[in-house]
Structure formats: C-alpha cells, structure tokens
Amino acid sequence: MEKAKRASGAVVNALPTGGANDVSLEEPKAPMREDWRKKKELEEQRKLGNAPAEVDEEGKDINPHIPQYISSVPWYIDPSKRPTLKHQRPQPEKQKQYNCSGDWYKRGVPEHAVGMRYHKGACENCGAVTHKKKHCKERPRKVGAKYTGMNIAPDEHVQPQLMFDYDGKRDRWNGYNPEEHLKIVKEYSKVDLAKWTLKAQKLQEELASGKLEQVNSPRHQWGEEESNLQTEKDCNSEDEDKYADDIDMPGQNFDSKRHITVRNLRIREDIAKYLRNLDPNSAYYDPKTRAMRENPYASTGKNPDEVGYAGDNFVRYTGDSISMAQTQFLAWEAYDKGSEVHLQADPTKLELLYKSFKAKKEDFKAQQKESILEKYGGQEYLDPPPALLS
Incomplete structure (x- = not known):
C-alpha cells in the first residue's frame, strides 16, 4: 500500500502545476x-x-x-x-x-569619334574597343594597331538586349520616326505643284490662242467664272479618267483582281426601314435579319399602294408570288396522291396541270350550283332586280 501511494504521488508531482510557460494538453475540437x-x-x-x-x-x-x-x-x-x-x-x-x-533598337547610328591612341583590352588588329581580335571584320593588318597606334577604327554601336511583352512585340509603329513621313508629304506636294503649274500653262496657252476670252467688265464676270469652272472640270476629268476603273457603282463593290462583284445589303440612297416610322409601337424591326414584316405606315391610315414601302410581307404577297405559292401547294398535294410533278424539275407540266385543275374546279362549282337550283329552285332570287325607271 505504501509503495502504491508513493508511486501515485510521484506521478502527481511529475504533472505540470500550471505555470506561464506550460503547454496546454487540450486537443483542438472537431467541427x-x-x-x-x-x-x-x-x-x-x-x-x-x-x-x-x-x-x-x-x-x-x-x-x-x-x-x-x-x-x-x-x-x-x-x-x-x-x-x-x-x-x-x-x-x-x-x-x-x-x-x-518606347525602347527600341537604334537605327542609323553615326560613327563615333575615332580614338587617338590604343586602349588596353581593345582589338589588336583595328583598335576598336567594342570587339576582340577574333571578331574583327577588317582586313588583318601586317602590324596591328596595338603596336603601331595608328589608324584606330571607330567603335561600333552595341544594340541593347530588349525584351518585350506580347503587345510590345506586335507594336508595328514602335521605333518609327515620324519625320520620315515628311518625305512622303513633300513628294506629294511637289507632284501637286507640278500639276497646278501644267494647268496654269495650259490655261495661258488657251488664252493666248483665243479659245478663252479674258473680259474684266462686270457683265461678263459670271460668264468668266463659269468658263473657269468648266476649264477646271475638264482638267480634273482627265485625272478622273485614270481612276475610272476604281470607282464603284452604288450598291456594288467590284474587285478587278478577283473578278467578283459583292452586292451590298442596301443602297445608301434608300431610307432605312427603321426610319420609316419612329413610333416605338409601330412595326417591329429585326436588326439581326434587317427585316420589317409589318407595314410601318399602318397606324397612319395611308393606303399600302400609296407608300414607298409597306413591309416585307406586303412585297411577298404581291405580283406572281401568290400564284406561284398556289402552284407549289398543288404540286405537294399531287405528290401525296401519287402524281410525280415538281415545280423546279418540270414547271411546264405543273403549269398545265394547274390550269386544267382550275378549269375543272370551275366546272365542278357550276355543275354543283345547277344541281342545287334544279332540286330546290330559287333561280329568281339570284337574278339581279330590274332597273327602276325614273
């Protein structure tokens, strides 16, 4: 018993008593x-x-x-x-x-000032500091510049090692000098000046030959201006004839190299459909297909025949479109009943079939009307009344 008490006391004394530096024995709680x-x-x-x-x-x-x-x-x-x-x-x-x-490789670098004496570490052949003897591109000298100290070659410009991102690699105007564009401007200005000089010489020749009369009286000022304008138009027409092939027809775009004609969606002189009626409750305009099926002038009370545009559906159901739709419907019905007719494959046969179908339909209606009148009577009610004598 005493041994057990001593052992338990030793265990109790070995446990921490709760000091400031004691480690907590509590485990983290599970969520x-x-x-x-x-x-x-x-x-x-x-x-x-x-x-x-x-x-x-x-x-x-x-x-x-x-x-x-x-x-x-x-x-x-x-x-x-x-x-x-x-x-x-x-x-x-x-x-x-x-x-x-803004960083770019330097272009058109002028030669540097030539050194007067040889520097240590420079090229032994030409004396340039920017490269060594094995990289020298000059003719090997019999006695190098290291020993003679004469004819020192200028130093080359070492381009920097630039590292650009995605946009910097694809910037096509990076490193461009805007002053180079002045050369093009000056060239075209010289061409324009020469063109106007030739026109002025031509006008003076016409005045000297008597084709154009120079009158300073107020009565002929308007006529003089008209003649000058006409002369200028004639001079411009010569230049325009050179570029006549490049002029596009309205609504078309012709590429002479590929020999194709691209039809635009609409001619620009036409009024856009959505500008016909600015009322938001008018006909609906589909911007994706550029279609306006209803009449935009329906709320104004105008007759569809009087307006310039009455909707896509109005154009669709005018002319021969209705008869063509009826012919197509007849071809479908005939195909269901076993007759092989097709609108695109044999249009003549279908047209004759449609005419005979209309004639038989009219005869059938007339026979049906006569049989009903014979059976029930009432022909006198269908006749128009006699005209009243005044």
Missing part, C-alpha cells in the same frame, strides 16, 4: 455538425446575394461562386492570413521584367 450546417447556409446566402461576400486580406471581395479547389489555400500559406486568393494571382517575384514600349 460540430451545427457549425458545418451554419457554414453551408452562409455560403448559400452569399451565392444568392442575401449576405455580404467574404473579404480577403487586401480588402477585395471573394466571389462565392469560385469552386473550392480554387479558393482553398495550400498548406504552405500562413493560416493567419486566411481567407485569401493571393495564391491564385500572379506572384511578383515570378513576373518577368519587360522593356517599355
């Missing part, structure tokens, strides 16, 4: 079912927009619809910074440093 349910309900409310979104450490809202395998933080992230999506964003230490769009 309860109620906490799990509340967490799921909060997630559903955030997805529906009834609860505010979760905010990360940088103050940005976290989208509640992000899948868990994306929003879950890896084990190597500091747990005190949760929740966060920083692990999904580009890491600054892994980003490449690119040159700005």
Whole structure:
C-alpha cells in the first residue's frame, strides 16, 4: 500500500502545476455538425446575394461562386492570413521584367569619334574597343594597331538586349520616326505643284490662242467664272479618267483582281426601314435579319399602294408570288396522291396541270350550283332586280 501511494504521488508531482510557460494538453475540437450546417447556409446566402461576400486580406471581395479547389489555400500559406486568393494571382517575384514600349533598337547610328591612341583590352588588329581580335571584320593588318597606334577604327554601336511583352512585340509603329513621313508629304506636294503649274500653262496657252476670252467688265464676270469652272472640270476629268476603273457603282463593290462583284445589303440612297416610322409601337424591326414584316405606315391610315414601302410581307404577297405559292401547294398535294410533278424539275407540266385543275374546279362549282337550283329552285332570287325607271 505504501509503495502504491508513493508511486501515485510521484506521478502527481511529475504533472505540470500550471505555470506561464506550460503547454496546454487540450486537443483542438472537431467541427460540430451545427457549425458545418451554419457554414453551408452562409455560403448559400452569399451565392444568392442575401449576405455580404467574404473579404480577403487586401480588402477585395471573394466571389462565392469560385469552386473550392480554387479558393482553398495550400498548406504552405500562413493560416493567419486566411481567407485569401493571393495564391491564385500572379506572384511578383515570378513576373518577368519587360522593356517599355518606347525602347527600341537604334537605327542609323553615326560613327563615333575615332580614338587617338590604343586602349588596353581593345582589338589588336583595328583598335576598336567594342570587339576582340577574333571578331574583327577588317582586313588583318601586317602590324596591328596595338603596336603601331595608328589608324584606330571607330567603335561600333552595341544594340541593347530588349525584351518585350506580347503587345510590345506586335507594336508595328514602335521605333518609327515620324519625320520620315515628311518625305512622303513633300513628294506629294511637289507632284501637286507640278500639276497646278501644267494647268496654269495650259490655261495661258488657251488664252493666248483665243479659245478663252479674258473680259474684266462686270457683265461678263459670271460668264468668266463659269468658263473657269468648266476649264477646271475638264482638267480634273482627265485625272478622273485614270481612276475610272476604281470607282464603284452604288450598291456594288467590284474587285478587278478577283473578278467578283459583292452586292451590298442596301443602297445608301434608300431610307432605312427603321426610319420609316419612329413610333416605338409601330412595326417591329429585326436588326439581326434587317427585316420589317409589318407595314410601318399602318397606324397612319395611308393606303399600302400609296407608300414607298409597306413591309416585307406586303412585297411577298404581291405580283406572281401568290400564284406561284398556289402552284407549289398543288404540286405537294399531287405528290401525296401519287402524281410525280415538281415545280423546279418540270414547271411546264405543273403549269398545265394547274390550269386544267382550275378549269375543272370551275366546272365542278357550276355543275354543283345547277344541281342545287334544279332540286330546290330559287333561280329568281339570284337574278339581279330590274332597273327602276325614273
């Protein structure tokens, strides 16, 4: 008994007595079912927009619809910074440093000042500092510049090693000198000046030959202006004749190289359908198919025959379109009954069949009318009344 008491006392004395540096022996509690349910309900409310979104450490809202395998933080992230999506964003230490769009390779570099003496580490053959002897492109000298100190070659310009991003590689105007465009402007200005000089010489020749009369009286000022305008038009017409092949017809675009004609959707002189009637309750305009099936002037009380446009359906049911639709309907009925007729394959046969069908239909109606009158009578009621004598 005494040995047991001594052993139990030793165990009690070995246990920590609760100091400031003592380690807690309590294990972390497992999440309860109620906490799990509340967490799921909060997630559903955030997805529906009834609860505010979760905010990360940088103050940005976290989208509640992000899948868990994306929003879950890896084990190597500091747990005190949760929740966060920083692990999904580009890491600054892994980003490449690119040159700005203004940096470019130097073009047209002038030669540098020629050195007066040989520098240590320069090319032994020509004396340039920018390369070594094995990379020298000059003719090998009998006695190199290292020993003579004469005819030192100028240093080359070493182009920088530039690194551009996606947009920088595809910037077609990067490194372009705008002053180069002035050469084109000056060239075209010289051409225009020469053209006007030739026109002026031609006008002076016509005045000298007597084709044009120069009159300074007020009576002939208007006539002089008209003649000058006509002369200018004639001069311009010579230039326009050169480019007559490039002029497009209204509503068409002809490519002479590929020999095709592209028809535009509408001629620009026409009024757009949606501008016919600006009332929002008028005919509906479908912007995708550019169709307006109803009459835009229906609410105005105008006759469809009087307006320039009465809808796509009005145009569809005018002319021979109705008779063609009836012919097609007859071909379908005849095919169902065993007759092989087709509108596109044999239109002549179908047209003759349609005419005979109409004639037989009229005869059948007339015979049916006569049989009804013979059986029941009443012909006198169908005759028009006699005209009243005044």
